[in-house]
Amino acid sequence: MLISFVMKEWLKVKWVFIGLAIVHGIILLTIYYDLANIFKAYKATEVIMQLLTFEIVYYINVKYAALLSGVMIGIFQFFPEVNQSRLKLSFHLPVKEHVLIFQMAATGIALLVALNVFDTIVISMVTLKYLPYEFFESLIVTVMPWYLGGICAYCWVVIVFTEPNWMKRVVLLCIGAGIVSLFFVGDGYGKYALSLRNFATLMVLSGSIIFLSAYNFKRGIW
């Protein structure tokens, strides 16, 4: 049943995922060409000096890609479920609602992780080609809060969609937007270096609320 469920989720978001992969690909290509071109236009030392002095994060657009992906996969995975009352039917299957919602959310998060891994590999390759190791070293710490933020955004989309009460939906949407915004504050390299664990905990806490929403949905608490 697990494989069938994963398959069902994949079929549902397949085209969105492919679309997002293309968007990510275009963003990564832009990052690559921008960096390659700047090395053609200016002295290499001046380019690196500017990046160091002003802490210019040349892959900043990955931040928006991560957020967009989280929101889009969440919407396309759960909007039809709720809108066409498919989720209600699924909850009548002989599977506990928390297991079911976990499988659904895990599929969405796995797709997000795949996109994040793709981004990281490409940016790492671009970075190591043009820039000293230190830029690569700071990469993970810099992008990790964005990835966590993307997954957190996905979780809050799921929470909002599975919440049966409209009033609470609006409240949760506001809370979700506020919480997700915390992952995208600050410019520069490694600004979250001292707080990555705390933000990872916040993401996990947000993820756990999905079970509460699913529980409310199944019980139809209005």
Place this chain on the structure above:
Amino acid sequence: MVTTMPVLRIALMMIIVLFVSIFGPDFYWKANKHENNKTNVNFSPIKKGFLFTHSDVRGSSYSDAQGKFYTRDEFEALMPFLNFRQLMLAGKLPQSIDEIPITPKEINLNNFTQRIAPALIQAKPLQLFPLMESASDRLRLELPPDFFRIGRRMEFITALTNEVNEEKSVVFTKALVAEGFTFPAKSIYGNPSTKKPFDEGYFVVDGKDRVFHIKMVKGAPYCKDTGISPDLHIVSIIPMEIELREFYAVFITQNNEVYFISTDHYQLIRLPVENYNHEENTLTIKGDLFYRLITINAENGYHATVTDRKYAVIDRTSAAWPGRETTISGAAASYLFPFTVSIEKETTPYIQFYFKHSGVASVPLLLASLLFSIYYMRKKNVPVRPAMMYCTAVVLTGLYGIIALLAIKDYDDDPAQKK
């Protein structure tokens, strides 16, 4: 799963509390903006006393320690070193002060200001630096074609090819080893800018907390153990490449001591600094032909010390003004909010959850929140054990907890459960 629902609700409460404690006070203070007191401390070589510049939305005013106010022209005349260009323009620059002849060139040479903010001390930039030619024959400093790092050895990476310049790396590593440097470097401090009058390279703290001075002179390495004691526990070194060439840098220790590294064989000059906390306060060192003025600026006040050129204390002054906590809005905030959380702080470049407690002022509302939560739990017919969990969360978080409690709304997991 029913049994885990209260735990999940507590998780949701925590998230809502975090959300409200970040955005609530932030919005509150946007609506109750507190006007900052900006006072700049100066020491007049004419009056031999402190002069203050007060700036606010209405403009600037000038006064002395006795509360006498001055016009802008009077202030400028009393501060000839600070305003020498303006005084020259007006033909009012004195020829001498205390019978010591002064010239604009000398004034300009001796004037300097070094501001050290906590965020500067705590910042940890990418550990990659350009090592400029310190004895260049050129008029201006130029960026080298490579950048260095000091890990297991000193390594130069050519920017254009992104490859290690092996030859240069070996030469510099050998020079460091010969001077007794222990790899890897713990910290590297320098001013990698070409917009400075000359280059003095970097001060590097090695693996054994010893401080080395490293620069490049005519393409060759210059590495010198400064002899600064590792027991000082340096937290930051701020290079001061100024024309005066009296000191290489200023450094701050873990114990909030401040030292100049003199250009005279790296001798240390301890500055008479009091009430300084490098994690919270901004340190400003101003120098002129006669004096050194050291000012510690805190959120709600300052401490200033003026010394002569031999660093003997001449005078001190300090002031404190009511912070926003003492205003009506501030008092209301401390009653309403048991704590506030912000993820950005002026004193650090890092994002983190920074908690600030309101103290005992919030206790009445915490207790009121507890009573309300007990009433609300009874009204909602919530079983005792989960109700106790929710009430505990509320008594710890006050108004935030109440908001979370009301937002969650549904608590009835099992109608058959004994209430």
